[in-house]
Amino acid sequence: MPKLLLTKRNIDSKKHIPPVEKGQVDYFDTEVKGLMLRVGKESKTFYVQVDVLDLTTGKYKSVREKIGRYGEWTPEEARATAPQLIRRLRDGKPKEDPPPTLKAIYERYLVDKRLSKGTVTLYKGYIPRLFESWLDLPLNLLEKALTPEVVIDRFQHIRENNGPGAANNSFKCLQAIINYAEILYPQFITRNPTKVLSRTDMWAKIEGRDDCLEPKQFKIFSDALLKCTPAHRDCYTFALYHxxxxxxxxxxxxxDVDLENDFATFRHETERSKRTYTVPLSRQSKAILSRRKAAATEGQVHVFPKQGPRNKHEHLILRADHLKGKTGLSLTPHGLRRSFITTGERLRLRREDINWLTGHTDNTVTGKHYAKLTPDDLRPVLQAICNEIERLMLEGVGAKVITLPTAAQNQ
DNA sequence: ACTATGTGGATCGGGTCTAA
DNA sequence: TTAGACCCGATCCACATAGT
Known part of the structure; x- marks a missing residue:
């Protein structure tokens, strides 16, 4: 059997490898033991071949495994891959499955990770639509096909055509999927091509929203809510009070409401990015819930039931455009949350307390201590904030009374 | 490095108001 | 009495933010 240093130059040379008319000729590499090129009439293919001791017979036998065709694989790549293949053959391990496609990983990711419904929708909304042309790539070719230029190009294309948020989201989803592929198939992929976006600092910068009720706007907000249905009004106000x-x-x-002991629990499906938490009710929020209870029909599951006739959910929906339309303010439902937090800060209440009440998880050392607190411990803090919100809604900004937390505790 | 939810535009379709 | 305007709570989808 001929031996030959398997380099591009040698393989292409008619002198070293004369054309084959019939059958095949194997050329063993002079450098990597076990690596060989099988030359036929139509193609040249890299293989590894080793002699393995068969424990049942006590004899050695030759086993061979295909690496890939010359052309798809360079000699360097074949030489780099050969040692691990040889090692596996010597260990008697079975041949591995062919590399899955990106699409297969994507589908497996959605099943394996047990994401929330919303996140699955997010992935399904981005990946097939924006990366359709990449989905059929097998994992082992991903690094090769998705060069920095290709990745950056697609990122910019999406940013121009679909917006910066869509570009960030879609590529973060893709990044997560390929990261998962790296974990499952380290033999096929070792570097995530999307990482280039981090390394070049290309992610689109998106500013956070900051809409929030100014002190003088609480009254405008409150008065405007009279134009809403009572359930909507109560829901907006409840959101603000908490x-x-x-x-x-x-x-x-x-x-999840306990009107006897004045607690409410806010549940989260997976708890992977938000935790389920229980808070005390304030005088104001309890009044809202009691009013809702009185208005509730028999067997009604939700506190704030649907208001229209053709709703998918049994509860109503808070919408920014709705809130803006009614109040004339540039205010989103999430802005009510910021308004609550800001009110607490204006009262110089502790940030940790406010975090606790709003279901933020606090991983600081101080925060850990808070894990031991019960909703009852935070009741005075919530009451202080609610009193200030109520005052602002009723009286507006005039005659501002600074309510200290200590004073609030007596209410 | 993710995961989950919020926002906004287009649009739907039932309820209600209006005018003939 | 009824057609049509139009209002309004919601939906769906695509995109943007919030949060761990």
Whole structure:
């Protein structure tokens, strides 16, 4: 059997490898033991071949495995891949499955990770639509196909055509999927091509919103809510009195409200990015819930029931355009949460307390201590904020009374 | 480095007001 | 009495932010 240093130059040379008319000729590499090029009439293909001791017979036998065709694989790549293949053959391990496609990983990711419904929708909304042409790539070719230039090009294309948020989101989803592929198939992919966006600092910078009720706007807000349905009005106000996230407000169920002991629990499906938490009720928020209870029909599950006739959900929905339309303010439902937090800060209340009440997780050392607190411990703090919000809604900014937390505790 | 939810535009379709 | 305007709460989708 011929031996030959398997380099591009040698492989292409007719002198070293004469054309084959019939059958095949194997050329073993002079450098890597076990690496060989099988030359046929039509193609040249890299293989590894080793002798392995068969434990059942006590004899050696030759086993061979295909690396890939010359042309798709360079000699350097074949030489780099050969040692691990040889090692596996010597260990008697079975041949691995062919590399899955990006699409297969994407589908597996959605199943394996047990994401929330919303996140699955997010992935499904971006990946097939914006990366369709990449989905059929097998994992082992991903690094090769998705060069920095290709990645950056697509990123910029999406940013121009779909917006900066869509560009960030879609590529972060893709990045997560490929990271998962790296974990599952380190033999096929070792570097995430999307990382180039971090390394070149290309992610689109998106400013956070900051809409928030000014002190003088509380009254405008409150008065404008009279134009809403009572349920909407109560839901907006409840959200403001607790500083909770909009969905926590409108999806609240009666089973998570304790009107005897004055608690409410805001639940989260997966708890991976938001935790379920229980807060005390204030005098004001309890009044809202009691009013809702009185208005509730038999068997009504949600505190704030749907208002229109053709709703998918049994609860109503808070919408920014709705809120803006009614109040004339540039205010989103999430802005009510910022308004609550800001009110607490104006009262010079502790940031940790406010975090606790609004379901922010606090990983600081001080924050850990707060894990031991019960909703009752935070009741006076919530009451102080609610009193100030109520005062602003009723009286406006005039005759501002500074309510100190200590004074508030007596209420 | 993610995961989850919020926002906004277009649009739907039932309710209600209005005018003939 | 009824057609049509139009109002309004919601939906759906695509994109933007919030939060761990």
């Amino acid at each position: 500083g909770i996230r909009p969905a926590e407000a409108y999806s609240l169920k009666w089973e």
